[in-house]
Amino acid sequence: GAGVSQTPSNKVTEKGKYVELRCDPISGHTALYWYRQSLGQGPEFLIYFQGTGAADDSGLPNDRFFAVRPEGSVSTLKIQRTERGDSAVYLCASSRQQNTEAFFGQGTRLTVV
Amino acid sequence: DAKTTQPPSMDCAEGRAANLPCNHSTISGNEYVYWYRQIHSQGPQYIIHGLKNNETNEMASLIITEDRKSSTLILPHATLRDTAVYYCIVRVANDYKLSFGAGTTVTVRA
Numbered sequence A: 001g002a003g004v005s006q007t008p009s010n011k012v013t014e015k016g017k018y019v020e021l022r023c024d025p026i027s028g029h030t031a032l033y034w035y036r037q038s039l040g041q042g043p044e045f046l047i048y049f050q051g052t053g054a055a056d057d058s059g060l061p062n063d064r065f066f067a068v069r070p071e072g073s074v075s076t077l078k079i080q081r082t083e084r085g086d087s088a089v090y091l092c093a094s095s096r097q098q099n100t101e102a103f104f105g106q107g108t109r110l111t112v113v
Numbered sequence B: 001d002a003k004t005t006q007p008p009s010m011d012c013a014e015g016r017a018a019n020l021p022c023n024h025s026t027i028s029g030n031e032y033v034y035w036y037r038q039i040h041s042q043g044p045q046y047i048i049h050g051l052k053n054n055e056t057n058e059m060a061s062l063i064i065t066e067d068r069k070s071s072t073l074i075l076p077h078a079t080l081r082d083t084a085v086y087y088c089i090v091r092v093a094n095d096y097k098l099s100f101g102a103g104t105t106v107t108v109r110a
Helices: none
Strands: A005-007 A010-013 A019-024 A031-037 A044-050 A053-056 A065-068 A075-079 A088-095 A108-112 B009-013 B018-023 B031-038 B045-050 B061-064 B070-075 B084-092 B104-109
Touching: A005 A088, A010 A019, A019 A088, A019 A108, A031 A075, A044 A065, A044 A075, A075 A088, B009 B018, B018 B031, B018 B084, B018 B104, B031 B061, B045 B061, B045 B070, B070 B084
Parallel strands: A010 A108, B009 B104
Antiparallel strands: A005 A019, A019 A075, A031 A044, A031 A088, A044 A053, A065 A075, A088 A108, B018 B070, B031 B045, B031 B084, B061 B070, B084 B104
């Protein structure tokens, strides 16, 4: 596809469970970002990858959150021991380089019950 | 520590120009003004950005005041599909983060 693809589009999980959210960036984009958006608010930065490495993970709220990008393309955001407060839309974006236009996916809506 | 201030909401008529204001009175000399919008249930979409000169593309025009403390995004002929939340963001040129505020919810009415 031409755009950033995120799967699943919706995920409902029980409190305490582990979830993985996937992001397929635009081919050739070296920079990849994860953001989180709570209802009624703007997206908040979580983590930035340049290639395979996490260049900045300062936005991850705590150590239950982890993200990987092992081959410099697809990225997975992993959340352990989910809590109801983790419910939000998780957005992924990619860009050709770190300071060029970022293209966002449609997000994964995570609901923790 | 929001760097920009936008009105929470505004209405505009279909076919008319929509003028979206943004205040960024503490902007630094090396910070650009970016605009993104987010249509319901979609991810944010880049619209335009500028440093100090006015900019225009196929989507919109960006007018930045001479002192760079405020700017206006202009949608020349608003359509119903322009209904969205519009975010004004200031960012250093080589930065990778986008710091979104609450934005302006724009409703285009027929």
